[in-house]
Amino acid sequence: MADLMLGQTCTEAYYFQSAGVAHTFQFNFQPDKVVFNNLTKWTATAGNLPVSVWFRDRTDAGDAYQMQVIDSSAGASFNFVKETTNGFTVADTDGGQASAHATISGITQADPGVITHSAYTFQTNQIVRLTDLGPYGVGDNGMAQLNNNRYRIVVLSPTTFSLKDVITGEPIDTSAFDAYVAGGRICLETHVISLNNPQVTPYSNTNPYNPNPFAYDPINYRLTAGTAVMGADNDLFLIEVYKWGQITQLGDLA
Secondary structure, three states: OOOOOOOOOOOEEEEEEEEOEEEEEOOOOOOEEEEEEEEOOOOOOOOOEEEEEEOOOOOOOOOEEEEEEOOOOOOOOOOEEEOOOOOOEEOOOOHHHHHHHEEEEEEEOOOEEEEEEOOOOOOOOOOOEEEEEOOOOOOOOHHHOOOOOOEEEEEEEEOOEEEEOOOOOOEEEOOOOOOOOOOOOOEEEOOOOOOOOOOOOOOOOOOOOOOOOOOOOOEEEEEEEOOHHHOOOOOOOEEEEEOOOOOOOOOOOO
């Protein structure tokens, strides 16, 4: 599904009986946290794994953060373990982002500043917004001066373009900006500026001429839970799915 709930806090839950094998779940929004509660394993038996947790961008493929019962008599002692196989794997379908976004892999400190990006057919004079630069997550992606700003672009190659001021058209000098470190995204704001996009030469000679339309391709947000999470056949589960409306980077509190 399309994620139409940007900036909002969202939750949903699912109840199911496991088949004891890996299974792919589809959600109604892009989750930030998913908790699998194995109600059958919610017992005092040592070694049981009643809770498995997945965090967006904090879990490698196959990882699962799990609560393990370690006291078979008290039923109140737990240990947290990291399962590195048969845990969680993101299984989102392609779409959405590829229609209007590209990822940044480099930004020069130059006049004008030049951006290197993932393969995407941009056109000169399109307007883009740059995001996810500067302080981001637990680190700093650099080039904070460009973050969340709009620019007109000049295409230099299939994977590079330089920046211009949207109003004046003056090149953007990034020489004194913070050095680029990693990450960042390009959000395309003007999708079509010529008759067909991406441009095809020669133009179609059909009459009337129909330009290539911009079509939104939604992403389906999916997460595969492996056998380490799904437990045994007939185990009962309650899944909690969370999307946070805002995450504030507080930095180092020391």
